[in-house]
Amino acid sequence: MTVGQKGTAMKRREFKVPGSPEPVSHYTDVVTYGGLAFVSGALAVDTEGNVVGRGDPAAQAECVLEHLGRALKTVGCSPADVLRVNVYITNIGDHTLIRAARERFFGDARPASTLVEVGALVVPDCCVEIDLVAAVPKSTSSSEGKGNA
Incomplete structure (x- = not known):
């Protein structure tokens, strides 16, 4: 536990998203800390x-964003709370093909974003991976009992 602003305790919490695929390595679906997911x-x-x-x-991209939407919901967030997105694709020419899915997912919100072409992703035949950072609304960032910390 770390002490944050005005002496308040900040907890690092881990969350497994119900219905999400099993991790391919040693990680969890979402970590919250200091008001961020x-x-x-x-x-x-x-x-x-x-x-x-x-x-x-x-x-x-649609499938990936559905997974991310469930992850955000697990910690009380929505796409409007997303601050930063990292998109990894195996063919940079495909960026126009995933744009519509991103626009539907984020609506009017425009998070900071990075798009990178990579040689391969950890699961063969996958061509899109996305991770993100979101601000956890105050009403949910202080709630207990949601995670598997």
Whole structure:
């Protein structure tokens, strides 16, 4: 535990998102700390780890954003609370194909964003991965009992 502004205690909390695929490594779906939610990279896989939208960046982006939406909801956030997005794609030319999904997901909100082409993602046949950081609304950032810390 760390002491924050005005002596208030800040807790690091870990969250497993119900219905999310099992992690492929040693991490959790979301970590909250100091009023922020750090959401791990999401891939287009179902709960059994099967790739969704194989060969279709737009379909994969939709699936990834659905996963991220559930992760945000788990900690009391919405897409409007997102501050920063990192998008990793295996073909930089596909960025136009995922734009519509991003616009639907974020609506009028425009988070800071980085888009990077990578050689491969951890799950073969996935071509889009997105992680993000969001501000946790005060009404939920102080609530207890939501995580699996």
